[in-house]
Structure formats: C-alpha cells, structure tokens
Amino acid sequence: MGKLEGKVAFITGIARGQGRAHAVKMAQEGADIIGVDLAGEIPHVPYDSPTMDDLNETVRLVEALDRRILVEQCDVRDLEKMRSFVDTSVADLGRLDIVVANAGICIPARWDETTPEVFQVTMDTNVVGVWNTVMVGAPHLVTAGGGSIILTSSYAGKKMQPFMVHYTASKHAVTGMTRAFAAELGKHMIRVNSVHPGGVNTPMGSGNMVDALTHAAESNPALNQMGTPFLPVWMAEPEDIANTVAFLASDDARYITSEHISVDQGMQYF
Numbered sequence: 001m002g003k004l005e006g007k008v009a010f011i012t013g014i015a016r017g018q019g020r021a022h023a024v025k026m027a028q029e030g031a032d033i034i035g036v037d038l039a040g041e042i043p044h045v046p047y048d049s050p051t052m053d054d055l056n057e058t059v060r061l062v063e064a065l066d067r068r069i070l071v072e073q074c075d076v077r078d079l080e081k082m083r084s085f086v087d088t089s090v091a092d093l094g095r096l097d098i099v100v101a102n103a104g105i106c107i108p109a110r111w112d113e114t115t116p117e118v119f120q121v122t123m124d125t126n127v128v129g130v131w132n133t134v135m136v137g138a139p140h141l142v143t144a145g146g147g148s149i150i151l152t153s154s155y156a157g158k159k160m161q162p163f164m165v166h167y168t169a170s171k172h173a174v175t176g177m178t179r180a181f182a183a184e185l186g187k188h189m190i191r192v193n194s195v196h197p198g199g200v201n202t203p204m205g206s207g208n209m210v211d212a213l214t215h216a217a218e219s220n221p222a223l224n225q226m227g228t229p230f231l232p233v234w235m236a237e238p239e240d241i242a243n244t245v246a247f248l249a250s251d252d253a254r255y256i257t258s259e260h261i262s263v264d265q266g267m268q269y270f
C-alpha cells in the first residue's frame, strides 16, 4: 500500500520537470492528481517553453499507473481560472489533501541588465502564482480536516543565487510565505513546508540557459564558486526532489511544519 493511498494532490507546473516527477511519484504512492500548467510560451526565459504534448505526456504517465488525473492549461497568475478548475476537480475526485506549488520561472540577468519586465514577471509567477495556488487549494484542505502544502523555493530561497536578484527575492518570499501560512493554517491540521533544490536536471537548463548564465557570470567571476556542492554531484534528478515532496505530503511527516528542506548536495553552506 502506498504512502498516499486515497489522497488527492493538486500540483502546479505539472507538464514537465519536477512537477511531472511529483505527479508520477504521488500516483505511484496511490494519490489521484489535479494539475495545471501554462504549457505554452513563457516570455523572457532563455530556455525552451513547455507544450501541450508535455502536459499530455504527464497525463499518460499517471494514467499508466491506474490513477486518475485531471489537468488544465492554466496560468498560475490567473487566480479565478485556477480556482474554478480546482473547485470543479475537487468536486469530481471527492477531496483534496495535498497542494504542491511548484510552477516557477528562472531568468538569469546581471543586476544592471535586469529590466522591470523581468523583475515583474518573476514576482508575478514565483510569488503571486504561489500565493494564488495556496489560496485556491487551502480551503479544500480545511474542509478535509487537514493536509499538507509544499511550496517549491530554491537554494536561492535560503542563501542567494548570483546574477538573479529578482529570482532570489522571489524564492525568499516563498520561504517567508511558508512560515506565515504554516502559522495560520496549523489550527486546521494543515502543514506547510518548503523544498529548496539546488541544480536539478530539468528543461529549465535547455535552450540558451547556459549561455545566459555564462554571460551573467562573466561580470563577476569571483561569485562563480558559490553553490559548490559538498557531494561530488552538481545536478539532482527531478525524482530526488519528488521523493522529498512525497515524504512531506505523507503521514511520515505528520508533525513537520514550517520547515525548509534543502535537496542541494550541501551547496547552501559552501
């Protein structure tokens, strides 16, 4: 019997990368899945944008595990569209127990080459989008009498990431939101924790991402050593993050709340 048997999880950014890994892992553990993703062009990012084919592949992988999955092409910045989809899906699947606010974007840029548009879209997606996700999911957990909310922050939400003032600010905001929601939702037996990956092998590293990072780093090479992992592994796999998220979602973590769990090979302390 899986650790999440009979539970239902709502996951954002589910089309690929870590979001897909969360869906597959939770389905393996017995959960049914509700998911949203932009599945389209993401302006300003240097890496390849996800497609509807990516979203459909996540559906196929979950259904192959004999679990139910309901998905919608939806922007986490669109509060009302996301609320409407989640409300309908929860009515269909019967309950909601887990919320994973995973959708996010990352645009490397030197401090003096960061435009107002880049700062704004990062905050809107990584901060407002996470807040929207909790706001549409948490009321159903209150109804269920408890649950687990996991917010995806980053190494940049504990230490910082050079050449990403905007991303660092957004991921620190997620860390703060974790504590603030945990405090108020605790009386409903709802736990709220954040995960803080280091480098993860996802399509976020595709396209021109390496060129963008290299260009930014040339402005201050001394900062390049930051984030060196203690373990001789630079990149985790999405499944490594999914294992931690599934643990936090499960009853094995039933008294863990307001915590900030790193999966970063130790890089935050370098």
Ligand SMILES: NC(=O)c1ccc[n+]([C@@H]2O[C@H](COP(=O)([O-])OP(=O)(O)OC[C@H]3O[C@@H](n4cnc5c(N)ncnc54)[C@H](O)[C@@H]3O)[C@@H](O)[C@H]2O)c1
Binding pocket: 012, 013, 014, 015, 016, 017, 018, 019, 036, 037, 038, 039, 040, 042, 050, 074, 075, 076, 077, 102, 103, 104, 105, 106, 125, 129, 152, 153, 154, 155, 196, 197, 198, 199, 200, 201, 202, 203, 204, 205
């Ligand atoms: N990959 C890394 O090295 C790394 C490291 C630390 C933290 N993170 C964080 O992990 C999370 C997942 O990233 P990933 O590595 O799987 O990247 P990814 O780009 O492969 O996946 C992110 C998914 O989120 C979706 N998304 C983005 N903006 C959206 C929006 N406005 N509305 C709906 N969906 C949206 C994308 O369409 C995509 O499918 C992000 O929050 C990211 O900041 C990633």
